[in-house]
Amino acid sequence: MQARDRIIVALDVDGEREALKLVEQLSGMIGAYKIGMQLYNSSGPGIVERIQNLGGKVFVDLKFHDIPNTVAAAARVMTRLRCFMFNVHAAGGREMMDRAASAVAEESEKLHTKPPLTLAVTVLTSISQLELEKDMLISGLQLEEVVGRWAAMAKESGINGVVCSPREISIIRQTCGNDFLIVTPGIRPAWAETNDQKRITTPRQALDLGADYMVIGRPITAANDPREAAQKIIDELEE
Ligand code: C5P
Numbered sequence: 001m002q003a004r005d006r007i008i009v010a011l012d013v014d015g016e017r018e019a020l021k022l023v024e025q026l027s028g029m030i031g032a033y034k035i036g037m038q039l040y041n042s043s044g045p046g047i048v049e050r051i052q053n054l055g056g057k058v059f060v061d062l063k064f065h066d067i068p069n070t071v072a073a074a075a076r077v078m079t080r081l082r083c084f085m086f087n088v089h090a091a092g093g094r095e096m097m098d099r100a101a102s103a104v105a106e107e108s109e110k111l112h113t114k115p116p117l118t119l120a121v122t123v124l125t126s127i128s129q130l131e132l133e134k135d136m137l138i139s140g141l142q143l144e145e146v147v148g149r150w151a152a153m154a155k156e157s158g159i160n161g162v163v164c165s166p167r168e169i170s171i172i173r174q175t176c177g178n179d180f181l182i183v184t185p186g187i188r189p190a191w192a193e194t195n196d197q198k199r200i201t202t203p204r205q206a207l208d209l210g211a212d213y214m215v216i217g218r219p220i221t222a223a224n225d226p227r228e229a230a231q232k233i234i235d236e237l238e239e
Contacts, residue, residue, distance in 0.1 A: 001212070003234045003237035003238045004029060004030055004031060004230075004234050005031040006031060006207070006211075006212065006213050006214055006237065007030040007031050007032075007203075007213075007214060007216055007220075007230065007233060007234070007237075008030075008031055008032045008033065008034050008059050008183065008213050008214065008215045008216070009022070009026060009030055009032075009033050009034065009215075009216060009217070009220050009221065009230075010033075010034045010036070010185070010215050010216065010217030010221070011023075011033050011034060011035055011036075011039055011221070012036060012038060012039070012217050012218075012221070013038070013039060013221070014038060014039070014042050015042065015043070016039075016042075016043040016047055016050070019033075019035075019039055019043070019047060019051070020050060020051070020054070022221055022226060023051050023054050023056050024054060025226050025227055026220070026226055026227060026230055027054065027055060027056075028055070029227060029230050029231070029234075030220075030230055030234075031057065031213065032056065032057035032058060032059050032084050032085070032213075033051055033056050033057070033058055033059070034058075034059040034061050034215055034217075035047060035048065035051075035058055035059070035060055035061065036061045036062070037061075037062060040060065040062060045077075045081060048060060048081050048083055049081070052082065057083075057084035058081075058083045058084055058085075059083070059084055059085040059086070059087075059183075059215075060078060060081070060083045060085070060086040060087075061086070061087055061163075062074075062086065062087070063087050063088065063089050063121050064086075064087070064088040064089070064092070064100070065088065065089035065091060065092040065096075066092065066096070067096070068092075068093075068095045068096045068098075068099040068100075069099070071088060071092060071096050071099060071100050072099040072100055072102070072103035073103070074100075075088075075099075075100040075101075075103040075104050075107070075118070076103050076104075076106075076107045078104070078116050079103070079104050079107035079108050079111070079113070079115060079116055080107065080111065082113055082114075082116070083116045084116060084117065085116055085117040085118070085119055085183075086116055086118065086119070087118070087119040087120065087121055087163055088100050088118070088119075088120055088121070088159070089120070089121050090120040090121060090122050090150035090151070090153060090154050090162075091150070094153055094156070094157050097118075097120060097153070097154055097157035097158070097159050098157040098158060100118060100157075100159070101118055101157055101158030101159055102158065104116060104118055105158075117160045117161065117181060118158075118159045118160050118161075119159065119160065119161050119162055119163050119181065119183060120150070120151070120154035120159045120161075120162050120163075121162070121163050121164075122146070122147040122150040122151055122154075122162055122164060122168070123143055123146055123147050123150070125164075125165040125185075125186070125199075127143070128143075129142070129143045132146065144168065144171050145171075147164065147168050147171060147172065148168075148171040148172060148174070148175040149175070151164070151171075151172045151175055151176050151180070152175045152176055155176045155180050160180070160181050161180050161181025161182060161183060161212070162176075162180070162181070162182060162183070163183045163184070163185070163215075164182060164183075164184060165184065165185075165186055165199060166184050166186055166187075166199070166200075166201040166205065166206050166209055166211065167199060169182055169184065169206075169209040169210045169211055170209065170210070173210050178210075181212045181213070182210060182211050182212050182213075183211070183212065183213040183214070183215060184201075184206050184211045184213070184214055184215065185214070185215040185216075185217075186199055186200050186201065187200065187201060187202070187203055187206055187214045187215065187216045187219070188200040188201075188202065188219060189202055189203060189219055189232065189233055189236060190202055191232070192218070192219035192223075192229075193218070193219075195218055202236070203216070203233050203236055203237050204236050204237060204239065207237055216233065219233070220233070
């Protein structure tokens with residue numbers, strides 16, 4: 001994989017106009033764009049097609065978590081949208097992930113299209129060990145163990161990879177091996193502002209730790225020249 005293909009730019013903006021402007025500015029430079037709840041809910045699913053029409057691949061980050069039948073139906077919709085990736089919460093359970101993965105396989109076979117990659121979110125990186133025990137009632141296990149075990153459950157269910165913190169890459173590589181995709185946010189080049197991110201790594205460190213893809217938002221989207229910022233990151237990855 002080329003360095004540029006590893007970069008997924010987070011389009012954390014409200015409006016379609018702003019999002020499409022960034023896609024046009026970065027045209028041909030990076031691997032994919034991530035659309036989260038903010039943009040998807042303000043612009044609707046048409047934004048996925050519009051970005052794809054401009055030649056961009058799309059990671060739809062809506063983190064599905066519902067009964068298996070509902071998530072399987074949403075997975076079919078994602079397949080029909082021809083997105084590049086979408087994700088579900090591992091906390092939704094084995095059957096939910098299994099049904100999502102099967103729905104993608106069935107629908108893409110029916111349509112003769114490339115199946116989207118499916119990703120699981122294990123424990124949100126905003127959750128601490130204390131919250132895991134006190135609020136989510138998962139006790140007797142270290143957070144990293146929960147992350148590793150849920151990642152393994154996702155893999156066993158046919159999910160292609162996980163979205164995780166760079167700190168969790170090694171435990172996931174240990175439990176799930178090298179052919180399981182790892183997508184990681186919290187990336188900050190040495191020259192960029194950290195903003196509200198706390199546990200950050202540089203793009204190069206994330207790559208060396210074993211990440212396949214990295215989600216990068218503000219270091220590119222808030223730069224005076226997003227193309228130049230993306231190129232600096234690509235150069236750093238290629239060094
Ligand atoms: O602008 P920045 O590079 O911080 O954007 C990171 C993106 O990754 C945002 O869309 C954010 O919601 C997402 N993300 C994250 N940390 C997580 C999970 C997702 O920063 N643990």
